[in-house]
Amino acid sequence: MSAFSQHPEAEHIVVHISDTHLLAGNAKLFGSIDSEGPLALLLERLVASGLPVDALVFTGDLADRGEEDAYVRLRSLVEPWAKKLGAQVLWVMGNHDDREPFSSVLMGAPATTAPQDAVYWAGGLRIIVLDSSVPGFHHGELTKDQLAWLASELDTPANKGTLLALHHPPIPTPIRVDGADRAGESSCPGRGDSRNGCPGNSCRTPALLYVFDLCRSANFCRGCSVLQH
């Protein structure tokens, strides 16, 4: 009997991790939260799973204060596990990150304040990393130049499709942020900020907090808090 409800076996496995918020010297986040230990445990369990992971995608707020040592620590923590997995590591900028140490430490490039956009391939699957950070601010934006670059990249077909990886949600949310209608820090509950309805430090990513019902209407994204379920 056929299993009609089963999807075909995955051709690619991409692991999405976000908001690691590491601090220099392995300092505790908010004075009490261990940012490195749980991440190491996660990666250890991932390796133990034996899953054929193509890529680890870290979507921003990698360092809580953009400190160079935090990026050094993150890279040294993640890369050995990624090597065991045989997985690429994709770093994405978030509003807590700083482009100069991000580019020099994580990307192994000359330090720059330029947007850290990049394209990666895992077989026929393309993953495009977009830097939605706005230096000095917490909200997110993509400039016209970035969007033009993205359009030109998408002109090249990817036979297994394309994933876009960015820190700030690119679609509207029903959560108001500082009166602004742009992608904002409300989309980043990692701050544990009461403005975004996050009760505190237990919240890390919008994927853990909100459910978006994309079928509600053509132009409105209806969300609700997972915490209410």
Ligand SMILES: [Fe+2]
């Ligand atoms: Fe953020």
